[in-house]
Amino acid sequence: MNEHKPDWYDRMKQGPFRERTFTDERMDDILRQARSGTAGRLVKGWHYAAGFAAVLILFFVIYTQQPAWFGSQTNAPAASPDVTLPPVSEPPPTEEPESQVYYVKGETGAYPAPEYHTMEPPAFTVMPGMAVKKKGAAESGFVLIEADGREGYVYEWYLTKDAGERTVQTVEPYVLLVGEPLKFRMHPEEAEPSGFTLHAGKVVKVTKEYEDWVCFDMITYDQPYEGEKWVKRSELAAWDPAKATEGKLRPGADVYEGKMIPAELPADDVIYLKEKLEGQTYQIQSAGGFTGFILYQDFVPNPFLPATASNWLLTPSEVREFEAYSQIKDDEQLRLLKPLDVFQYYVYAQELNDAETVYALYMKDDGYELPDYETYTNDLSRDPAERERTLQLWEKLKMGYSVKEEIDGDEALIRITPVNGGSPEDTKGFRLVRNADGIWKVAWMPMQ
Incomplete structure (x- = not known):
């Protein structure tokens, strides 16, 4: 079967170089152009292209290999150094909030319980300027504090935010008298006196002062009273032995239990004049509960x-x-x-x-x-x-x-x-x- 063959089929059979294209005449023509400068421009352009290619190759090497002078290589992970981490320390103790820290403006006792007429002595004493931690709200005028690892109740009035306040002054003790019956307060700013009534002739020993107030100790005969006692200085009378009703028995003096019946009073016991009898004889009672009779001249005023x-x-x-x-x-x-x-x-x-x-x-x-x-x-x-x-x-x-x-x-x-x-x-x-x-x-x- 005869097939029809297109024209390109015969040309393909003749081959791609049926005619010579790079003849001697063409070579001479290229040489002439080179001598005239046309080829120089071509060579210079080739140099630029070659330089640009070299820069690209160098950038590629630097980026992919990262020589040692640029740091560790990225294509091979470096070995981890043997680093000793510092020990993990406990966080420092949390400081007390400033709002809970107070200062004591005068020497006072810290009591085991917030009681007005406590029979318990203070658990410890806080001194002027001491920093204490206030724990909780006030209770009956008292507040629980912590100082040097110990806890106790103090009058809230003693606490201040001013570290330099020293308004309550401890003084060398001196004695005064109750002139007219009065009641005492547990601190100067107590609204109403919480203390019981003190009668004329009672001897008090002043230990602290605050403005026109004084804090004092006194003798009690039925039970101890450990709370503080404050009155205005003007409410007390000056010391006068002739008006004092509390004191001690003169050394070597006689005490009688009844009419001319000798009795023995405990040594150095405090007494008070309970009643004046005939002449210079007085009925006395001691802090220990003893009742007897003495001559007035054998009474020494001042129980302290x-x-x-x-x-x-x-x-x-x-x-x-x-x-x-x-x-x-x-x-x-x-x-x-x-x-x-x-x-x-x-x-x-x-x-x-x-x-x-x-x-x-x-x-x-x-x-x-x-x-x-x-x-x-x-x-x-x-x-x-x-x-x-x-x-x-x-x-x-x-x-x-x-x-x-x-x-x-x-x-x-x-x-x-x-x-x-x-x-x-x-x-x-x-x-x-x-x-x-x-x-x-x-x-x-x-x-x-």
Whole structure:
């Protein structure tokens, strides 16, 4: 069967190079163009293309291989170094929120329970400026605090946000009297007094002050009362031994259980004058519940006197000798007395407000300064507060100072020293001199 063959079939059979295209004439033509510069432009373009290709190749190598000077290679992961991680520490303790931290503006006790009239002593004491943590809301005026790992209840009034506030001042104790019946508060800002009534003649010992308020201790006879007691200073009367109804029994004094029936009162027990009977006899009751009878002269006002105060006090027999001297005021009655005895006479006479006996005890020999009696008494009358200051001084000294006699020839010094140490500036002296008759008398202005 004859098939029809198209024209291109015959041309394909003749091959692709049936005619010569790269002849000698064509070669000569290319050389002529090269010499004329056309080929130079072609060569320069080829150089640019070759340079661009080289840059591409270099970029490809850098990107894919990352030589060592550019850091670790990406095509082979580096071995992990042996790194020791720091130990995981516990987070620091969380600080207390500032709103819970308060400061104490005065020394006070922290009690086991929030009770007004507690019988329990404080669990511990917090001092002025101490930082404490307030735990919870106030309860009956108290608030629970934590201080140095201990917990207790304090009056919320004592807490302040001001770390520098020290408005409650602890003072050297001194005694005052209840003049008119009054009730006390547990802190100065208590709306109404929560304390019970104190009656006239009761002795209180002031330990702290705040503005025109004072905080005091007192003796209770049925049960202890450990809470704080505050009143305005103006509500209390100045110390006056003649008005005090609480004190102690004079060393060596007799106590009677009934009419002339001797009894024994516990040593150093506190007593109060329950009732005045005939003459100078008083019925007394002690803090321990004892009831008996004493002579008034054997009553020593001030229940806060320590045992060390005994060398300030006259014995019952010495009181009788003093009374005899105060009647006659003859120096011969002093001849057998030592300087300390004369000193005790002087203090006792001032406590009795016996100006004549006080003046009689002064040194009157020529050459010694002493105003006449009229000038002396006029000076006393012009300064009524002087007696109050004098009585307060003696009572303060008796509560915290001991006395010792020192003799140097015709001079004697009663050295008055703080019982609990103190500084040399706290030591005081009382001067006496021996007169021409060899009798010890008090020098004018004796306190040094």
